[in-house]
Amino acid sequence: xxxxxxxxxxxxxxxxxxxxxxxxxxxxxxxxxxxxxxxxxxxxxxxxxxxxxxxxxxxxxxxxxxxxxxxxxxxxxxxxxxxxxxxxxxxxxx
Numbered sequence: 001x002x003x004x005x006x007x008x009x010x011x012x013x014x015x016x017x018x019x020x021x022x023x024x025x026x027x028x029x030x031x032x033x034x035x036x037x038x039x040x041x042x043x044x045x046x047x048x049x050x051x052x053x054x055x056x057x058x059x060x061x062x063x064x065x066x067x068x069x070x071x072x073x074x075x076x077x078x079x080x081x082x083x084x085x086x087x088x089x090x091x092x093x094x
Contacts, residue, residue, distance in 0.1 A: 002081045005056050008094040011080055012052030017088050019047050030088055037088075042072075046079055050089055056080065 005011065013019060021044075022029045022036075028044025030037040039047065045066070049059040060076050083089045 003084045003091055005077055005080045005084075005091060007055060007057030007060070009056050010052060010054065010092040010094055011050040011056065011059075011083075011089045012092060013047070013050060014087055014090050019044070042075070043079060043083075046076055047083065047088070050080075050083075052092070055094055 016032055018031045019028060020031060021027075022038075025038055027041070028039045028048065030039065030047070045063060046059065049062060054062075056076070060073055063072055063076065064070065080089065080091075084091060
């Protein structure tokens, strides 16, 4: 069952997962003991803001500054739910 994130929730990478820019892949990747996941630009931009201190609403506001004229709210919420289902991130309540 997918978790629904709210604007006040605070996402953070789960223990055992690490986000980094991989020059050879020319993209962000998630590294974990069993392997690596290549991320598209949008996923990398969202996950690099999941620092364990920033609420989802602020992440969305920050993304709107970097990518103006986009309606990305629903896409961010959907991605966060998928990332949580894959156990890449944890959700903390504010």
